[in-house]
Amino acid sequence: MVEMSVAENVAYRLLTGALVLIPVAVRHWKPFRGRELWILLLGSVVGVPVQFLIQFYGLALTTVSHASLIVGVLPVLLAAASAVVLHERLDGLEYGALALSAMGAVLIALSSGGSGSGPRASWHGDFLVLLSMCAAVAMILCSKRLIASHGALPVTATSLILGTMILLAWVELTEPVRFHFSGRAWGAAIAQGLLATAAAYLFWNWGLSHMPASKAGVFLNLEPVVGAILGVAILHERLGQMAVLGGIFIIGAAVYFSMRPQPD
Numbered sequence: 001m002v003e004m005s006v007a008e009n010v011a012y013r014l015l016t017g018a019l020v021l022i023p024v025a026v027r028h029w030k031p032f033r034g035r036e037l038w039i040l041l042l043g044s045v046v047g048v049p050v051q052f053l054i055q056f057y058g059l060a061l062t063t064v065s066h067a068s069l070i071v072g073v074l075p076v077l078l079a080a081a082s083a084v085v086l087h088e089r090l091d092g093l094e095y096g097a098l099a100l101s102a103m104g105a106v107l108i109a110l111s112s113g114g115s116g117s118g119p120r121a122s123w124h125g126d127f128l129v130l131l132s133m134c135a136a137v138a139m140i141l142c143s144k145r146l147i148a149s150h151g152a153l154p155v156t157a158t159s160l161i162l163g164t165m166i167l168l169a170w171v172e173l174t175e176p177v178r179f180h181f182s183g184r185a186w187g188a189a190i191a192q193g194l195l196a197t198a199a200a201y202l203f204w205n206w207g208l209s210h211m212p213a214s215k216a217g218v219f220l221n222l223e224p225v226v227g228a229i230l231g232v233a234i235l236h237e238r239l240g241q242m243a244v245l246g247g248i249f250i251i252g253a254a255v256y257f258s259m260r261p262q263p264d
Contacts, residue, residue, distance in 0.1 A: 016193020028154035047139025048163020058128025068227020104249030
């Protein structure tokens with residue numbers, strides 16, 4: 001982000017990831033028709049350009065450690081959305097965990113922890129990262145409706161490729177991309193696409209095929225923990241006491257939802 005704008009960073013990252021996933025989409029291609037096509041389009045728009053642009057604009061305004069902890073609300077938001085959209089029932093303890101997670105996000109936003117070299121944490125950036133998690137939930141719900149008939153890998157690859165095409169068109173219309181960056185900046189953007197996008201999606205789906213989804217969900221909670229640790233250790237960011245407490249609330253609630261018994 002020192003050399004690239006947020007839009008350029010997101011565009012080059014997702015373009016790299018989409019190119020790697022094209023063979024997956026082609027090999028498992030099955031036409032999307034009628035209502036499925038509209039669900040695919042909605043999930044692709046909300047889950048790729050909307051989610052990533054909002055998340056990276058938020059990251060530019062806050063710290064990696066703050067953003068990573070807020071990402072921990074994803075399993076909880078997904079549980080809440082499933083209750084509303086899919087009519088899954090929640091008990092009293094589960095509603096309590098939702099409230100605890102929401103309180104954790106508020107504590108992180110109110111924390112004054114800063115960074116030695118990057119931006120200080122701000123509630124504006126924290127809120128945008130939280131909003132991007134809502135977009136991620138919308139994409140997951142859309143994908144869930146398509147996976148039964150098309151499979152996890154084809155839906156993931158097709159959604160990312162289609163969303164990236166829409167993102168590139170939007171970026172070109174609003175902010176024509178540049179190409180003159182240092183090798184270090186190009187390397188970072190390409191690494192994001194290869195490791196944090198294509199490889200992450202493929203490894204995640206491969207893992208899901210070898211273990212129950214209810215147990216795999218526990219590993220989502222590693223992201224906020226690892227992200228916060230790396231933000232402090234590598235980027236020399238500082239977490240305020242309220243941010244640490246808020247992270248504990250969020251991760252605790254996420255672990256609870258990830259480990260709860262799944263209905264048959």
